[in-house]
Amino acid sequence: MVKQRSLVIFYALIIYAVAQLIWWAYYLYSLQHNRLGMILGEGSMFVTVFVFGAISLHKTVNRESKLQEQKRNFLLSVTHELKSPLASIKILLQTIQKRDLTKVQILDFIDKSLLDIERLDDMVENMLLASKIDNRSYTFPKAKFNLSVLVDSIVNRLQVTKCDCNQQVIDAEIEPKIEITGDKFALTSVVTNLVENAIKYSSPCEVVAVKLFSKDDKVFLQVADHGIGIADAEKGRIFDKFYRVGSEDTRNTKGTGLGLYIVKEVLDKHEASIKVKDNRPAGSIFEVTFALT
Numbered sequence: 001m002v003k004q005r006s007l008v009i010f011y012a013l014i015i016y017a018v019a020q021l022i023w024w025a026y027y028l029y030s031l032q033h034n035r036l037g038m039i040l041g042e043g044s045m046f047v048t049v050f051v052f053g054a055i056s057l058h059k060t061v062n063r064e065s066k067l068q069e070q071k072r073n074f075l076l077s078v079t080h081e082l083k084s085p086l087a088s089i090k091i092l093l094q095t096i097q098k099r100d101l102t103k104v105q106i107l108d109f110i111d112k113s114l115l116d117i118e119r120l121d122d123m124v125e126n127m128l129l130a131s132k133i134d135n136r137s138y139t140f141p142k143a144k145f146n147l148s149v150l151v152d153s154i155v156n157r158l159q160v161t162k163c164d165c166n167q168q169v170i171d172a173e174i175e176p177k178i179e180i181t182g183d184k185f186a187l188t189s190v191v192t193n194l195v196e197n198a199i200k201y202s203s204p205c206e207v208v209a210v211k212l213f214s215k216d217d218k219v220f221l222q223v224a225d226h227g228i229g230i231a232d233a234e235k236g237r238i239f240d241k242f243y244r245v246g247s248e249d250t251r252n253t254k255g256t257g258l259g260l261y262i263v264k265e266v267l268d269k270h271e272a273s274i275k276v277k278d279n280r281p282a283g284s285i286f287e288v289t290f291a292l293t
Contacts, residue, residue, distance in 0.1 A: 014054055081123055085116035118157065122192060129189055130241070130258045133265045140183040140269045147187075147219065147290075148178045151212050154191045158199065169199060169206070175213045180290050186266040193259035194223040194286050201227035202283070219290040226283040235276055239264035 092109045095101070101109070132138035155172045198208040202225045209224040230238060237243050242257040267274050267288060277285045 082120065085119050089113045089116050122196070125189060126193070126258050126262060129186065129266075130262055133262070138186075140186055140266075142182050142270075143184065144179055144181045145184045146177065147180050147221075148174050148176050148212060150184065150188060151191055151210065151221065154188065154195060155210055158192070158195050169202070169208055170195065170210055171207050172210045173212070174210070178212060178214055178219055180219060180292065182270050182290075183266070187270070190263050190266050190288070191221070193263050194221075194288075197259055198223050198225035198227070198284075198286075201225060203227070206283075214292070217292045219292060221288040221290075222285060224279050224283065224285040226279060226281075229278060229282055230276060230284050238276065239274075 092113045096106055096109055129138065152172070152174050155170050155174070159170050195208065195210060198210075202208055206226045209222070211220070211222040211224075213220055239260050241261040243261075244257045264274060270290065272288060272290045274286060274288045277287065279285045
């Protein structure tokens, strides 16, 4: 409604300005017939500048309106993302408190609570890092570290059993002793976001493949899923802030739209590249390339 009202006012002002231009052009011509060339020249220049400005302003209004809509969707998503694990933790703790459970049951409930807490922690870290990147207040301190150990620890933490047969959903092939120079904290967020996205957009029993290997003085990290895939028209926008694949009205997957934005920003600071390819027969492959120095 606000967007429609703004556009109505915008177009009303344009119509008014054009009407005024025509009136003044007619008025000048009626006063000075012999200066028709000058009037047409000046008028043409004014119209050109005016049209260019109107088009630019229209694009700006649409872009700002879309950004505001994405921010509203982001707030709704964050609210849901916070509420769901908090409700789960509350139920688990209340069950421990009110029921006479065995030690095994209590430990199982505590483990489930810790998983939800880690999920909350990842989301908060994402929002803080995105805010620092936007404010240019994060310096990306770099040091040499073992990327193989980092990827392996993230895979183990995110490894979940989602099938009746307790099948592991992450199939990892990690070349040992791969070391790079970078910001370990920020790159932890990169790997976490890529693996979590792959799990999120996959069916419960679909395997996510994570590969880390070196070749020709480069390090490659590949995260492949067999999920819904990404349309070619959307591949150029998935790294935009707040952007999420699919329609806001029909989307079922959770998320805030910050994960891939953070991934791209962090990798740019490390002079690393990322590209997304179609997996076969379905799904997506995200490939990160680091240059060894």
